[in-house]
Amino acid sequence: MLSAGDMRRFCDRIEHRRMRKNREHLHRAGAALGALYVINSGFVKTIISDGNGHEQMTGFSMPGDLIGLDAIATGKHQCSTIALEDSSLCGMAFADLEQLNREDQTLQRHFHQTLGMEITRDHGMMLLLGAMRAEERVAMFLLNLSRRFALRGLSETRFRMPMTRQEIGNYLGLTLETVSRAFSRLAGERLITIDNREVEIRNMEGLQQLLQSRG
Amino acid sequence: MLSAGDMRRFCDRIEHRRMRKNREHLHRAGAALGALYVINSGFVKTIISDGNGHEQMTGFSMPGDLIGLDAIATGKHQCSTIALEDSSLCGMAFADLEQLNREDQTLQRHFHQTLGMEITRDHGMMLLLGAMRAEERVAMFLLNLSRRFALRGLSETRFRMPMTRQEIGNYLGLTLETVSRAFSRLAGERLITIDNREVEIRNMEGLQQLLQSRG
DNA sequence: CGCGATTTTGACGGCACTCAAGCGCCGTGG
DNA sequence: CCACGGCGCTTGAGTGCCGTCAAAATCGCG
Structure with a gap:
């Protein structure tokens, strides 16, 4: 979850989107430059598909959550994000975010913390699923x-x-x-x-x- | 896995460590500023403990792999890293790495990619464990x-x-x-x-x- | 109100866990 | 040198949790 200050900085160069229930967004074959999104309202689910029909939910996100982190590795989204309710979110091209990170040490630190928390959360899920x-x-x-x-x-x-x-x-x-x-x-x-x-x-x-x- | 060029940059300000088999390092109650480590030789395992006796392996790492990413969120390691064989690794305080990231756009990009790959890998594990x-x-x-x-x-x-x-x-x-x-x-x-x-x-x-x- | 989607509940079976025995390897000490 | 014990691995037998299949109840929405 981002702080209010981060939200404001983050939303300086934003692209707004609306998602309607059960409409898919951020496809695996997404834009060549991945974008990160903060949820303004509504719930969304993020799923990873194995290409053989099975889909695994990787997370539920609520307002304030940052989504799209899976796109950082390759610049393309590995996951699909789908609204559970009518939702709105704002996004920023990852390249812009990296530029801001170089200019603003606090934002960089918070961004890294957000990534780290995602990793920590995933490890907790592995514990849950495995044991x-x-x-x-x-x-x-x-x-x-x-x-x-x-x-x-x-x-x-x-x-x-x-x-x-x-x-x-x-x-x-x-x-x-x-x-x-x-x-x-x-x-x-x-x-x-x-x-x-x-x-x-x-x-x-x-x-x-x-x-x-x-x- | 880091490229040779990253390795060199990364190792400019390094701290060397040796780990012996079954000797624990990087404890949960680790140094207040977490450090990241690259494995030079040997295999290590990373485990998360739930505080009630059960431990869950979160990954096996081999030479070239970057470990300690779990420390980014809080500055303290959530996991323990234990050598499976006699191993050596070199580490850098996370604060130093963030400083380098601001100075070197390529390194920043690769660092983010490494974080993103860890997230992608964890999602794959969730798929494996769940399905x-x-x-x-x-x-x-x-x-x-x-x-x-x-x-x-x-x-x-x-x-x-x-x-x-x-x-x-x-x-x-x-x-x-x-x-x-x-x-x-x-x-x-x-x-x-x-x-x-x-x-x-x-x-x-x-x-x-x-x-x-x-x- | 009516229909489809979602949820609950039941019966049954299978896959993986538990418990247990036996084997092989290796380091230690007699 | 060899006996011994510990550890890791394999294999077997039985059990139990959860998945599968099925049906009924309830919810949501037009």
Whole structure:
């Protein structure tokens, strides 16, 4: 998540875009010079395709998140980014951003930190996907969402998940049925209440303790 | 992997280190300013610990690889790096590297590309851990090693794996027994021959076709 | 209101984990 | 030199978690 100051600097040379639900953007065969985008409103998902039909969610992004980092390696996007809701975002050509980085040490530092956090986040996902069981994965997913909503001044105990069970399952390496069962189990243990996509965390400590054993 | 030119620039202000097998370095509670390291010789593994006993391998690194990227986000290492063999590496304080980046546009670009490749690699691991079955994971592991050896001018069909089955399994989200069984199965299908840690890929196409269905 | 998409729940099976035994290699010490 | 023990690897048997298949309920939207 970028700070307000970074956002302002970043948006000096911006290109605005609107994305509508389920409309694809930032294709793998994207513009020869990749661009980075900050989300202004709405949720988006980022997926990587293996070219054989299977797609893996690599992340859900919310307002303030920076997306398109996957394009840095080659200048072309490896992932597709798709809106979960009507969304708006602003982008900047990567070359411009590198120029700004050379001029502004603070921005450079923050940009590197953002890249580093993405790497750290991905390593956490590897831990999750490699070592956790279904219920633990879902608990971590909820706690992650909760923390990110809290960072944005929203409720950390009640929120709406804009993605489908299918998308959650893909992200967590589970089937949609297993995700649904895990939600039901957590609700049965009085840790959460869940009504379709509306979640309330009723026992934050209990949810966190689920992860104590593994991660 | 860094180019020879980058290596030279990078090593202008270096700090040399030697690591002995199974001796830990770059602890989580590392120096307040993180440092990045390039491997000169030997293999190392990088692991992330969840604080509850479980450890997840995040990568195996070989000569030329840049490690310590996880420290960028916070200035402290999130991971531990441990030598699989006697190894040597050279490091540079991250602050120095940022200074060089501002002075040298090419270095900056390559540094960003390295970060981006790490992110891309991690996304590939998420795909592997989230969607592949045991045999596919092991096949991808072998092909990945093969490609990286080839990049360094070594044989892509015969090589030695310096890590244990346990470490491979941890990396791939499998148990050591499952890894062993997968190797045996691949050998039974005449795709590889394997003698302890010595591998020979006898049917590269067949191995790759294993992944066609999923990734 | 009606239809498709999404979600929940159940039954069943398979793949990978757990537990266990045995083998080979190697370093150590008698 | 050889016995011994530890470690890593392989293989087998049984179990359990989660994927698959299926059906019903509910939601969202025109």
